[in-house]
Amino acid sequence: MNLAGRLRALIGQSGPLPLSRFMADAVAEYYATREPFGAKGDFTTAPEISQMFGEMLGLWAVDTWTRLGRPRPCALVELGPGRGTLMADLLRAGRVEPGFHEAIAVHLVETSAGLRARQRAALAGCGKTLTFADRLGEVPDMPFLLLANEFFDALPIRQFQKVGAEWRERLVGLDAAGQFAFRLAPEPADLAGLLAPEQRDAPPGSVVEIGLPARAIGAEIAGRALRHPGAALAIDYGAPLPGLGDTLQALRRHAHAPPLRDPGEADLTAHVDFAAIAAAARGAGARVFGPLAQGEFLGRLGIRLRAARLKAAASPPQAIEIDQALERLTAPAAMGSLFQCLCIASPALDEIAPFDPAEP
Numbered sequence: 001m002n003l004a005g006r007l008r009a010l011i012g013q014s015g016p017l018p019l020s021r022f023m024a025d026a027v028a029e030y031y032a033t034r035e036p037f038g039a040k041g042d043f044t045t046a047p048e049i050s051q052m053f054g055e056m057l058g059l060w061a062v063d064t065w066t067r068l069g070r071p072r073p074c075a076l077v078e079l080g081p082g083r084g085t086l087m088a089d090l091l092r093a094g095r096v097e098p099g100f101h102e103a104i105a106v107h108l109v110e111t112s113a114g115l116r117a118r119q120r121a122a123l124a125g126c127g128k129t130l131t132f133a134d135r136l137g138e139v140p141d142m143p144f145l146l147l148a149n150e151f152f153d154a155l156p157i158r159q160f161q162k163v164g165a166e167w168r169e170r171l172v173g174l175d176a177a178g179q180f181a182f183r184l185a186p187e188p189a190d191l192a193g194l195l196a197p198e199q200r201d202a203p204p205g206s207v208v209e210i211g212l213p214a215r216a217i218g219a220e221i222a223g224r225a226l227r228h229p230g231a232a233l234a235i236d237y238g239a240p241l242p243g244l245g246d247t248l249q250a251l252r253r254h255a256h257a258p259p260l261r262d263p264g265e266a267d268l269t270a271h272v273d274f275a276a277i278a279a280a281a282r283g284a285g286a287r288v289f290g291p292l293a294q295g296e297f298l299g300r301l302g303i304r305l306r307a308a309r310l311k312a313a314a315s316p317p318q319a320i321e322i323d324q325a326l327e328r329l330t331a332p333a334a335m336g337s338l339f340q341c342l343c344i345a346s347p348a349l350d351e352i353a354p355f356d357p358a359e360p
């Protein structure tokens with residue numbers, strides 16, 4: 001039985017499911033069975049657009065490693081490494097800093113066996129041993145640099161809708177035709193302590209999204225950063241401030257698809273709640289920088305200089321491609337504003353480039 005069949009049977013037995021259960025199963029199935037990346041897949045991520053993205057993150061990594069006191073050994077952790085492109089570009093750029101390569105141990109947190117194989121192939125010549133983990137908790141507790149690009153958006157969320165003065169959970173059930181459809185839970189949900197002040201007084205009809213796994217990972221990173229020198233960079237699409245609204249979306253062949261149709265066959269994501277992750281990390285004692293819009297982040301790190309360097313050695317068609325990639329990564333109308341960068345770091349660090357100083 002395929003995943004849709006299994007989920008229908010489960011709903012038939014136990015009733016409507018939290019969206020988080022539906023999403024977790026759909027995302028796991030999707031990455032286990034599909035080739036999602038590139039023109040022939042469903043979407044294209046920043047490292048797949050241009051080597052410049054991973055190279056800028058490489059500069060961020062060596063600069064941050066220096067600020068951390070050049071720990072050796074230092075885990076270089078990536079959550080959801082996709083095809084391994086970001087890590088390959090980062091490691092190449094990291095060679096500018098003597099001692100960096102020797103100090104780092106690469107840990108890839110990836111649940112998909114197929115993508116692990118892709119990552120092994122992409123990183124075959126990088127000169128580092130790769131250690132794989134299913135979850136961050138399996139990575140040794142030690143000084144660290146951590147990167148997560150378009151990882152948090154795949155983590156399961158729950159949705160709640162305001163009905164009168166109460167919040168009711170939006171559950172996934174079946175309609176009369178046996179298709180997946182949202183159903184409101186009959187009983188109110190207690191969201192005390194889970195909502196930001198801006199969300200509490202939402203008008204009736206509003207939808208709020210709560211991603212407990214994302215918050216838990218934010219707190220877990222913070223805990224590590226309290227025990228060891230460390231810094232984590234999360235890059236994803238989402239609003240910098242707490243918001244309202246249904247952001248669940250499915251992408252298939254680069255086009256939007258109905259999110260509940262065909263679980264496991266489309267890329268199912270939701271906007272990342274950066275404010276909630278930042279609050280979880282601050283609450284656990286870490287220092288938080290940003291969020292900073294991706295265009296600003298890459299601009300401050302010097303991506304325009306890098307593009308000019310690459311263009312100096314490029315053919316005219318390649319130079320056009322470099323300009324187009326730069327525009328896609330940084331322009332506000334493309335990925336420059338929608339994508340945000342958040343850094344969670346050890347409390348001793350009061351500056352991390354290229355962020356503004358953290359609030360005390």
Ligand SMILES: C[S@@+](CC[C@H](N)C(=O)[O-])C[C@H]1O[C@@H](n2cnc3c(N)ncnc32)[C@H](O)[C@@H]1O
Nearest residue numbers: 031045080081082109110111112149150151154
């Ligand atoms: C959208 S892709 C991003 C890939 C890559 N970071 C990039 O920018 O190209 C999401 C990645 O996260 C992985 N992933 C999704 N959910 C995960 C989970 N719960 N635990 C570990 N990895 C997960 C996927 O297998 C995939 O590698």
